[in-house]
Amino acid sequence: MKRFKIGELSVDSGTPLLSEGSSTPQVFTALSGMGLRYKTLETGERQVISFIMPGDFIGLQAAVMGEMQHSVEATTDMVLCVFDRSALWDLFKHEPQRAFDLTWVAAVEEHFLGETVASLGQRTGTERVAWALVRLYIHLSALDLRKGDSIPLPYRQQDLADALGLSLVHTNKILSSFRSKGLAVWKDSQLTVPSLEKLATIAALDPEREPIRPLI
Amino acid sequence: MKRFKIGELSVDSGTPLLSEGSSTPQVFTALSGMGLRYKTLETGERQVISFIMPGDFIGLQAAVMGEMQHSVEATTDMVLCVFDRSALWDLFKHEPQRAFDLTWVAAVEEHFLGETVASLGQRTGTERVAWALVRLYIHLSALDLRKGDSIPLPYRQQDLADALGLSLVHTNKILSSFRSKGLAVWKDSQLTVPSLEKLATIAALDPEREPIRPLI
DNA sequence: CGTCCACTTGACAGTCGTCAATAGGGGTGG
DNA sequence: CCACCCCTATTGACGACTGTCAAGTGGACG
Structure with a gap:
């Protein structure tokens, strides 16, 4: 190359x-x-x-x-x-x-x-957010950017909302509910996920089946 | 080949x-x-x-x-x-x-x-259906499968609904409204579009900008 | 200290999904 | 030939999810 x-x-x-x-x-x-x-x-x-x-x-x-x-x-x-x-x-x-x-x-x-x-078409708002967070968590873990149960996530809530086809307000409320349930905390460009399994369950997603991304 | x-x-x-x-x-x-x-x-x-x-x-x-x-x-x-x-x-x-x-x-x-x-994320149901129909119409026209203002469309409403992330019932009602407005008639595996412009306007789509699909 | 930006939260409205019932066609078996 | 069944399309009623509007907080920066 x-x-x-x-x-x-x-x-x-x-x-x-x-x-x-x-x-x-x-x-x-x-x-x-x-x-x-x-x-x-x-x-x-x-x-x-x-x-x-x-x-x-x-x-x-x-x-x-x-x-x-x-x-x-x-x-x-x-x-x-x-x-x-x-x-x-x-x-x-x-x-x-x-x-x-x-x-x-x-x-x-x-x-x-x-x-x-498939996510935008078939999943509800809550599932979509969980799905996105799980996917980001897995991807960044594979890139060795995970520290403990946290990954860097330098985006705005508006970015996530625009990615998932949700409004900013609604996205915020979903994130807020995840936070109060201890499922995921996204703060200061850091995402902390205490239990990936729980989040993956909400996302209706099998984390094992996620393929690896390519590197050139 | x-x-x-x-x-x-x-x-x-x-x-x-x-x-x-x-x-x-x-x-x-x-x-x-x-x-x-x-x-x-x-x-x-x-x-x-x-x-x-x-x-x-x-x-x-x-x-x-x-x-x-x-x-x-x-x-x-x-x-x-x-x-x-x-x-x-x-x-x-x-x-x-x-x-x-x-x-x-x-x-x-x-x-x-x-x-x-982008469609699933940002367009409303009505816009999505219009968008899909316009895209199919353009594609099939390019394939020379259009006769007059009609193209073959051998799918079920359920297929379109599943493609657009809408329920069958809602998709049906949107199609029904297009029909009553004379925008598009889909019947017996045939889609008739009297005015592509009108439909494209609803879809918030510029038909000129649609690229051609490849053939091998 | 004032401004800007991202994030929060509450209230309300509209889109859209679910449930249910009906109609119409095509195929199969009596 | 007709009855029956299955599949698709259609329509109405109701409720839930999600968007919009609006107001407020807090931190960063000049």
Whole structure:
């Protein structure tokens, strides 16, 4: 992969990395920090598509489709590995294994989006929030970012609400109920989950079946 | 592509093509007929992920991830082009252009799923139904399956409801209101849309911006 | 000290789900 | 040929979940 690496990029929190409709010459891999992937509807509402964590690949759509269909923004300071988009074709020609990995990444991404669709479509508000927290907890644990029963979660409640298709107020009330029941406490960009099992039960989710995310 | 083609498969309506959790040795391309891609949640509810139309690629997930994360079923009689899953690797090694196309397919699929997430998350029931109908209308028009202002739509209202995260009853009432307003009439597996513009307005959707789906 | 932003909380309204009953078609067996 | 059954579509009533509006708190920052 190093042959295609252009360099590293450090950005401050709040920086837009890619914008809907743009076609940047670069693609990224997140090395540290977190971000958001979102779409803006014609009506102005924002839908958060996914939360970006270290190891995530950013910009595949722009690379193969020529234009981004969603925006990406850093919510904390981030360090990114930068690749040249035009090198992608060389990858396919000369490094079939890497190209295959890339397709794998796309397929895994598709799988997670499918899960999201299922959650938005079939779960209630409470289940959705529990589901999201469990998923984030598992993912960040796998990334070795968990300390004890807490993970870093540098987002606003509004971000979670926009990801789950709930209003900010309602999301807040659900989080508040989790807090009073001791199921999950999200405060100061830290999420503490005393019992993942209990939360997973509410989410109607089997944590064992969650696949691992890819790393390139 | 012909080198990788094993043969053609004809199935009757109602036949399951792929099942969640299975790992079949084959992948398909739909040649004719329509189908459904869906997930079953732990709680038993069904979420329709997408509607399958001629030209769609089926089984990429199983091919690269080893196991399907959703099920696929034929809703009409279908004819499929069958490929050998193990040939996929040869494709990457010897036909980089085709491999790239495959990744492109995956990226486009990801884009449409992103649109779906945004719809389920941000649109109201009425908007969702209008959005789905517009999208189907555009897609089937592009496939040259439109006759006048009608397209074939061989699904049940329950399928649409499961795709949009709405109850059957509510979906029915929305369709009923569209019918009485002359916006869209769905009857006997035929959808008639007198004015795509009006429907697109309700959907809060710009039909011009809809990208074309890929064909392999 | 004033402003801004994120988070909270309460009240109220509307969308949407559930329950239930009915109608219409197609297929099967008598 | 007709009765019966099953599946899909339809419609009404009722209630719950969730959104909107509004007001208030507390911390960060200039």
